[in-house]
């Protein structure tokens with residue numbers, strides 16, 4: 001039996017469900033029960049009522065969210081070292097300082113934050129629903145963290161004053177994209193549509209035909225009449241895009257845009273974690289209760 005088969009057998013035996021983010025290695029995406037972005041996977045984790053265990057193939061903050069939303073299920077993170085550097089850029093102290101400075105401004109946190117930070121905010125959001133979440137708030141000034149690029153994008157879209165906390169939080173992978181690289185690709189593929197993630201810089205957003213989360217990109221690529229796309233997000237998404245659209249071509253806007261943390265989950269690590277039920281994600285109850293309220297408020301916003 002090869003490793004993939006062994007994982008599938010174990011999964012059945014242990015009533016586990018495998019969730020994989022769009023940025024994961026192709027072989028992990030191929031054995032996952034669901035592939036998606038953070039909001040889609042968080043929803044799936046809740047919907048899977050019969051599952052006893054969730055193997056969350058992604059990075060720390062996503063697995064934490066799954067554990068918060070599913071207190072009765074065992075949530076495993078195949079590689080404990082898979083940590084999002086952007087999530088580490090925001091601390092509880094920073095949130096408290098910002099709240100003191102702007103006492104009337106609600107705090108919206110991107111799900112790419114640690115549970116202790118989620119516990120301190122009014123509502124969470126993802127890149128797919130940040131604009132709708134901010135629009136839903138009865139406030140013209142909003143504190144937003146940790147991604148300053150998503151904050152700037154949300155400010156453009158909502159017209160509200162968005163104060164980023166910290167001032168310069170960013171995703172190191174999305175920061176690698178530069179408009180010059182898109183221009184070169186456009187010379188080779190002049191009819192290609194440019195899709196860009198809102199974690200990219202404002203310069204990249206300016207050269208985009210479409211700006212959206214990974215789930216929105218997947219939908220857009222399917223529905224668009226365009227046959228060629230230049231993609232401004234982590235390279236793992238190309239596997240799904242190509243699989244779902246075999247008649248279309250996809251080019252990464254910068255070949256080196258690889259998130260090393262998303263690639264830490266391998267078949268071997270996933271197998272070991274599932275077999276030994278190790279790397280269980282635990283969030284202290286008091287923190288989980290407060291963070292869950294912030295996540296549930298996000299789910300209440302229509303997007």
Ligand code: SF4
Nearest residue numbers: 084085086171173259
């Ligand atoms: S792609 Fe960026 S935001 Fe996503 S996990 Fe990697 S570093 Fe974090």
